[in-house]
Amino acid sequence: MWIGTLFALAAGLMWGLVFVGPLLLPEYPAALQSFGRYLAFGLIALPLAWLDRARLAQLGRADWLEALKLALVGNIIYYLFLASAIQRAGGPLPTMIIGTLPVVIALVSNRRDAARDGRLPWARLLPPLALIAAGIALVNQVELAQLRQDPAADLGRYALGALLAVGAVVCWTWYPLRNADWLRAHPDRSPRTWATAQGLATLPVALLGFLLTWAVLALTGAGPAPGDGPGAGAAAFPLPFGPRPAFFITLMTAIGLLASWLGTLCWNEASQRLPTTLVGQLIVFETLAALTYAFVLRGVLPEPATLAGVALLVVGVLSALHARPEPLVADAHPD
Template sequence: MVGKHESGGIGAGTGVHTNTGIGTGKGIGAGIGAGALWGLVFLAPQLAPGFTPLQLSAGRYLAYGLAAAVLIAPSWRRLAAVLAWRDWCALAWLGFTGNILYYVLLAQAVRGGGVAMAALVIGLLPLAVTLVGSREHGAVALRRLLPSLALGLAGLACTSRQSLATLGRDALPGLLCALGALVSWTVYAVGNSRRLAGLRALSPHDWNLLTGVATGIEALLLALPAFFPHLLPAGVGPDAPVHAAADWLRFAAIAGGVAILCSIVGNGLWNVASRALPLTLMGQMIVFETIFAAGYGFLWERRWPTGLEAAALALLVAGVASCAAVHRRDGRQPDG
């Protein structure tokens, strides 16, 4: 395709990112910022208890798509000129796995097993992404990352002791949904990082907005079963509870807030980090979503963390610091 930017598919790219002009320090800072915003996602199902996971997902990503379309409109012609068909296919795939499917599964996991259980399973994302990244060509050897992974797993073990002890058989569907969300977002994180490594004609912000447009279009397919199940044949769509006008306004505010803070700003920061850092370090950045989600949970419950919970958070932070130190000594990233 003449005039189009030719990049590899979802599997393109390597584990070692070239110097993009974004220092390691700024990349890590962007990853921390993304985690701080993404942690808010775990509160959304609690703030809108009367709405289904499908409604939460459709509302959030319709708002994400609308906001992204408005923001990207002035640059649309320029962006369309550098995108090939394979790039649009990648955007559709990433929007589905990293946004719609992930959030439906996460919301159902929170409803079925609670915030603590969902956060625990999603907390395995750093391990999953780092293991995949360690197999990339030129990546830091896995054996050198074992101390940081061990610290992270120790932190998760501290948080899981009480959470898993209180789970009953009725929480099994929620646990399975959490595991599905783990797989879905791992696929997204790896594919998105590889894609960004080969798209030098676009900024991380542009890619995030394009992903938002693709996600918003896909979310239209969710709108009918989510908000108008009575228009579907009997037994096809889920039952939708009746809500007052005030409830819908609250839902719209929550969906819009999550879309702006978590998707527009949070995903944009994540893309900045993804372009600056290798997968083996990017995986550790996901820890901050767990850390901030736990912190917001403590604020929501109006309590201080227990000794075990505080130890867990300290171990998670130590794991990230250890991983960053390995990459700094390895010399694969410019000093921040």
């Protein structure tokens, strides 16, 4: 239980980095950031795949098809939604919407996966979920209050960012459930191999998407539309790697290595050790990490209400870890 929790914590710390990219590259289109990140992930997976080629050879056609689905929905489409949301609404609002994932995943998996993992009685599940939801709501309320005080705030742009973040939630509710299905169905397979397989499956899709994005930018000659984020504008977008090529390549490579491959590896390790209902709640570590990074970039300390919300999140997760799933049907008597 605790080893799985530590792996989930490590994954959250690295996944929190993905919220930083759109804030550091506001003038780069979200599509270029999404495809760039996963192109780096796929390229990083190539030498890892060579080292792990014997285990990868054991994967069948159905396994590779599942890896492709996971890569497309849980990687590329998810990050396209998320990066677009952050560019329009800033860091904290999409972070807190993504922070509802522990609640959403727990609710879905407690019904969907009860036959496999057992069912957590609602009497035990609802209190920690209520704490998590209250923490998310409290932090979100602080951000909304600050937004109302900004006379230059574009509420329509923020609303669109929130909607895009909801799309990211849908993608990442589907991803961990399907990913856990495969891992729990193949306990003899290495989580490292499965993380590398998803990187390989991502590579051709990311490369095609990156080339198509280049083509669109070459035809239109512009980056993000005005108002898409701080510093964004409609000036000609220099190809192939934008106005800050060295920084863009370095950041995409770092996120591809840490957040995509290593983060996925740690999450796979956690998914093999923990019931899906519980591991879904541990995505809260990503929310906490992302909030920390966002406030570091802002250069300000969080409000007391924000800290109180974070405390509620942590207490909710810790209390959830003490709950144990119960089998739906009691084991038959051996006689």
